[in-house]
Structure formats: C-alpha cells, structure tokens
Amino acid sequence: MFQVPQAVAQIKWVDQSGGGWWNTPPNWSPARVPRTADDVYLTQSGAVNETVWYYNLSSGILLESLTIDSTGPGTITLWQGYGGYNQSLSADNEYIGYNGTGTFTQTGGSNEVNWLYLGLNPGSSGSYNLSAGGLLVKQGEYIGYNGTGTFTQTGGSSSVNGNLCVSGTYNLSGLGQLGVLDDEYIGLDNKTGTFTQTGGSNTAMDLKVGFSGTPGTYNLSAGQLFVEADGYIGKSGTGTYNLSGLGTLVVGVDEYIGFNGGTGTFTQTGAGGTNSVGGEYIGYGGTGTFTQTAGTNTVMGNLWVGYNPSGTGSYSLSGTGLLSVRGNEYIGYGGGTGTFTQTGGTNTVTGTLYVGNVANPPGTAGASYTLSGGTISAGSIQVNGGTTFSGCGTISTSGGFVNSGAVTFTGGPATVNSDFTNQAGGNVQITSSPAVLTGNFTNNGTVTLTNSNVTFVGTYSENGAYISSLGTTYMKGDALISPTGYWQGGAGDTWSISGNFTNQSTQNTSWSTALSTISLTGPNNHLFYVAGADKGASLAGYTNNFAWGTLSIGGGSLVLSASGTSGYAQYVTTILGLALSSGGVTNVSESAGSSLNIYYLASAPGNAYLNDAIYNLSGGGELIPVNSAVPLPPAVLLLAPALTGLGCLRRRLRSRQMTGHGVTH
Numbered sequence: 001m002f003q004v005p006q007a008v009a010q011i012k013w014v015d016q017s018g019g020g021w022w023n024t025p026p027n028w029s030p031a032r033v034p035r036t037a038d039d040v041y042l043t044q045s046g047a048v049n050e051t052v053w054y055y056n057l058s059s060g061i062l063l064e065s066l067t068i069d070s071t072g073p074g075t076i077t078l079w080q081g082y083g084g085y086n087q088s089l090s091a092d093n094e095y096i097g098y099n100g101t102g103t104f105t106q107t108g109g110s111n112e113v114n115w116l117y118l119g120l121n122p123g124s125s126g127s128y129n130l131s132a133g134g135l136l137v138k139q140g141e142y143i144g145y146n147g148t149g150t151f152t153q154t155g156g157s158s159s160v161n162g163n164l165c166v167s168g169t170y171n172l173s174g175l176g177q178l179g180v181l182d183d184e185y186i187g188l189d190n191k192t193g194t195f196t197q198t199g200g201s202n203t204a205m206d207l208k209v210g211f212s213g214t215p216g217t218y219n220l221s222a223g224q225l226f227v228e229a230d231g232y233i234g235k236s237g238t239g240t241y242n243l244s245g246l247g248t249l250v251v252g253v254d255e256y257i258g259f260n261g262g263t264g265t266f267t268q269t270g271a272g273g274t275n276s277v278g279g280e281y282i283g284y285g286g287t288g289t290f291t292q293t294a295g296t297n298t299v300m301g302n303l304w305v306g307y308n309p310s311g312t313g314s315y316s317l318s319g320t321g322l323l324s325v326r327g328n329e330y331i332g333y334g335g336g337t338g339t340f341t342q343t344g345g346t347n348t349v350t351g352t353l354y355v356g357n358v359a360n361p362p363g364t365a366g367a368s369y370t371l372s373g374g375t376i377s378a379g380s381i382q383v384n385g386g387t388t389f390s391g392c393g394t395i396s397t398s399g400g401f402v403n404s405g406a407v408t409f410t411g412g413p414a415t416v417n418s419d420f421t422n423q424a425g426g427n428v429q430i431t432s433s434p435a436v437l438t439g440n441f442t443n444n445g446t447v448t449l450t451n452s453n454v455t456f457v458g459t460y461s462e463n464g465a466y467i468s469s470l471g472t473t474y475m476k477g478d479a480l481i482s483p484t485g486y487w488q489g490g491a492g493d494t495w496s497i498s499g500n501f502t503n504q505s506t507q508n509t510s511w512s513t514a515l516s517t518i519s520l521t522g523p524n525n526h527l528f529y530v531a532g533a534d535k536g537a538s539l540a541g542y543t544n545n546f547a548w549g550t551l552s553i554g555g556g557s558l559v560l561s562a563s564g565t566s567g568y569a570q571y572v573t574t575i576l577g578l579a580l581s582s583g584g585v586t587n588v589s590e591s592a593g594s595s596l597n598i599y600y601l602a603s604a605p606g607n608a609y610l611n612d613a614i615y616n617l618s619g620g621g622e623l624i625p626v627n628s629a630v631p632l633p634p635a636v637l638l639l640a641p642a643l644t645g646l647g648c649l650r651r652r653l654r655s656r657q658m659t660g661h662g663v664t665h
Helices: 605-610
Strands: 009-013 019-021 038-044 050-054 063-070 076-080 088-096 101-106 110-118 125-130 134-143 148-153 157-160 163-166 169-172 177-186 193-211 215-227 231-235 238-243 248-259 263-268 274-284 287-292 296-299 303-307 312-317 322-325 329-333 337-342 346-355 368-383 388-397 401-403 406-417 420-422 427-431 435-437 441-443 446-450 453-456 460-462 465-469 472-475 479-481 486-488 494-497 501-503 513-520 525-529 548-553 557-561 568-576 584-590 597-601 615-618 622-626
Touching (some): 038 050, 063 076, 088 125, 134 148, 163 169, 337 346, 420 427, 605 622
Parallel strands (some): 038 063, 076 101, 088 110, 101 125, 125 148, 134 163, 148 169, 163 177, 169 193, 193 215, 231 248, 238 263, 248 274, 263 287, 274 296, 274 303, 287 312, 368 388, 388 406, 406 427, 420 441, 427 446, 435 453, 453 472, 460 479, 465 486, 479 501, 494 513, 501 525, 548 568, 568 597, 584 615
Antiparallel strands (some): 063 101, 193 238, 248 263, 248 287, 274 312, 303 312, 329 337
C-alpha cells in the first residue's frame, strides 16, 4: 500500500543546466551526495529538460524515498546505467511522477525498492523505461496509482515480490523478463489498465485482467505469459484478452473468462499462438466470450461454457482454430447458459462433449451447439433435454452420440462417424441437406426427414417414430423395427434398404406408408418381415395395416417372415422387380412354416407385367391381385389419377383360369 514519505533528511536536486551527475555534490541541496535514510527529491519546475545520470561508488546506501517529479514545462529523468556505469540503487519507496511528471530510464545496474509508484497523485504521470539491468520490487508496484503510469520494458529483468498493479500501461517486448511473485492486476480501482506484450516473458502467480468494476486489457502477440495458478479475464470487472501472432499463454490451474459478475472476452487470432490451461471456465457466474479463429487452445482438464445459474458463456470456433480438451467439455452446466458456434476449425474432446446440464434437474434450456463447418472429434457426445445441437460438418466419436434434446442437421452436408442413440423424448431432424451416419443408429424418440436424404450405414433400430416428408432414406445395413416403432411417409418418400427389413411393429394406426416406396437393393437375400393382417383381396387391407405404395426388389431376393406363422400379409399398391417363372415368383420365398401373402393392386400401371394373376410363393403363400369396386380408402384415393379403370373392376375369382405366367386354381 501507499506509504507517505517520512522526513528523515531531505536532499533536493538543484542543477538546472539540463544534465548532471548524481555523485556531484554541488548538484544537490545540501551540497552532498545522497546517503542512507535520505528522502531524495529529483524535482524541478522550470522549462529545461533535466537528466540526472546515476553514478554512485558508495555501496549499501538505502534511501528512505526517491521522488522524480517535474511540475513545470520541462521534464526530469533519472538515467541509471548511463555511460555503462552499472551500479546499484536502493530505496524504500520510489515515486515516479508525484504531482507532476517523472521518468526513470534504466539501461544497466540494479534498482531495488520496496514500493514503486508511477503516477502517484491525481494529474501526475510517471514513466519507467527498462532495457537492461535489473529491477527488484520487494513489496508492490503500481503503474498508475491515482495518476497515469507507463512502464516500457524492452530488456532486462523486472521482479515483483508482491503484487503488480497496472492501472496504466505496461509494454513488454524484446528479451525483457517480468516476474511477479503474487498477483498481477491489469485494471483496478476504477482505473483502466492495459498490458501489451510483443516479446519477452511474463510470469505471475495469478493474473487478473479487469478487476472489481474496472476495465483491463492484455494484448499478447509474441513472447510467453506464464500464470502459475489462476487466470481471470473479467473478475468482477471487464476484462479483454487478445492473443495473436506467436504469443504463448500458459495457465497452470484454471482460466476464468467472466467471473463473479464480471465480463470477460478472449480473442485468439494468431496462427502460431497457443493458449494452454489446466481448466477453462467461460462465464463462471459472469458473462464470458471466447472467439478463436486460429492457433491452438489446449485445455488439460475440463472446459465449461456457461457455469452456474448466473453464468453465460459463448465459444466461437472458426478458420483454422484448434481446440483440444483433454477432459470433458460442458456447454451449459449447473443451470448456466452456454453457446458453442463452430463454423470451421477442429474441436477435439478426449472425454465427453455435453450440450446441456448433467446435474439435477436434467436439461438446461438455452444450451446449444451450432456446427456449420469444421470437425468435431470426441470420446462421446451427449445432448441433454431442453438443449439443441444443429448444423452441418463432420462429427466423430469413439464412444457414441446420445441425444435427449434436439439435433438438427441442416445448412450443408453432415457426416456423423459414430453410433447414435436418440433417446425417448429426443428429436433428430434432417432438413434440406444430406446427412450420413456411419455407425449403428437407435431411435427411441422421433426422427424427421424433410426435403432431403439421409444414409444410415450401420444397423438402424426403430423404437420410436420416423417421419419422412419428400425424403429419401438409405439404410445400408439392417432395419429393425420393434413393436413400439413406426414409420410415416407420403408420396415422394423412399426407404432404400440394403440389408434386412425386420418389421415387428404393432403400431398399425400410427404407421403410414401407403403412398411411399420401399426398395430392397443389392444382390443378397433380404429378410422381409410382414406386419400387416391378412384381410384378403380387399382394399380394406390398405388402411391402418402397414401398407406400402411401392415395393421394389432391386436385386437379390426377399425371404418373407413374420412374428407368427399365419394371418399376416403385405399390401402394396405396386410391386416391381419380381422374377416370374412357371406360374411362380422365383425371387420371393418364405421362411419355413410361414404362409404369408402379398397383395398388389391389379390396376396399378406398374403392375401390368403381372397380368392380373395369382402367383405362388415358395413356402406356401401367394402373390394375389386386389380387384374391387368397393370405395377406396383415403390413402389409396390419392393415387386415383394414376390408377385408371378402377370403377369398372370386377372381383376375380381364385378359380379363374389365369393366362400368361398365371396358374389355375
């Protein structure tokens, strides 16, 4: 703290020639060289710019105080190290700019002081220029106490055993070395502080940029800043940190951006710049913003964006920025609001990327992750209830993607290299942009496909709802539908399945694909489960009965099966790709013990090649035409313009002599 000089013995500079040596007695009043316990005043009020060259052969002198102050139009400067004289100076207190202006220039030697003040009183201004030699501040250093202070260090070493308080300007460059044993404050006591580092090294125990309602800014473009414990950008104040160029910031424990009601902003733009921290909180009971367009941000522990109910955090990743989190990444935690926006760069999380709260109660409204470019690589991803994950790009996990909130793929192609589980209550939407999911996909909630296409490379398991609107779904593996699952689509919706179609759904009133297409592709055999009830050759079989508009066999063959051995049938408007021979279908068979029928609408134009005939299916079932004059169900009525002559259809008796490839019953 500030200590008022004690008047032990006062000695004042009286030379007014523009320059003089410290060790010349006539330059002082009284006419002697300063000695231990003196209060030394390098002061003037004239118009001459005065420089005092420090030269002192006496050792062990400890001044009570040193004051460098000009209250006139001229300046006064103490130059230590002038002429290569690298001698030592010691004082209890040094005041550079007491009521006026003062300058201390050090190009060599050593300066030891308990308390150093630049710009002590209101209206004063003090400057310290260090290019060589050493400065040791044993207690505390104030750059701008109640006045204005500027410390410019281009070399040498500056050590502060207590706190360094910058309420003015500190410029560090070249090979300068600054070491602060306790805390380093940039902006405090309602006076803005700015630290600009373009080289050298700065080491502090704690860093506090923007403290207690005061703005502070740290600009690092080259050199290294080492914070041994915690770094705060906006600790109950407004803090700004700009990392650019080749600057390196290392925080040994945790980095807080926006702490305890403060506002913190961290901007990382340099391609070669690095930020390495133990843990990182963006919005810890305050408002924090991290914008990264380049460089590397490495978090050895966890990253929290929006921590605690009063915390609001946002992270923006773009360009070539690399974010590496060795622990977990939380977007919105403990009731905090977190937002992550990624338009480029790479976000790598060794642990789990959580979007939303993992504490009670589950779910955090306001937590969101928006991806519109770049890549995400995580051990696993968990999107919790009440939160959103949206956009496009590439997402990869080794442990799976679990959604209990809302995931939307839109704005461009999206690729998810991961197993994916959509939990009950979760929503996945693929809208107006293609998506590829390379792992196994389990849906317990709702999947909605709108005006787009999606590819599921692994096994697709349906326990919820799949709703398609003008979409194409490619399933490269098996489609497994449990009793609780159902699909809905309309005209223009297609499911293309390369593996098996195992439909064990019992949700006949929710299932709606009577206008949609299911296509079985590939040269292999496809197990095809039949879930509909056999209602005979009647249009009633097309209502609430798992009917399809078109069934297409694009290669290989179908092996029909069902949950039971009888009473099941598949109703389709059009069936394509059948191989007919000797009154039967050669590429559709039934599993042992089944007796399953397929019914097709005889008048559908695509069925003309079937000649309105009945065909045997290997295993006991039949392919049977539906001809009826009874009113059509609503789903089939939508196809009426394409189905000519339905009004004059007559019921075909199974005993009718069939022509072409047909058989006689």
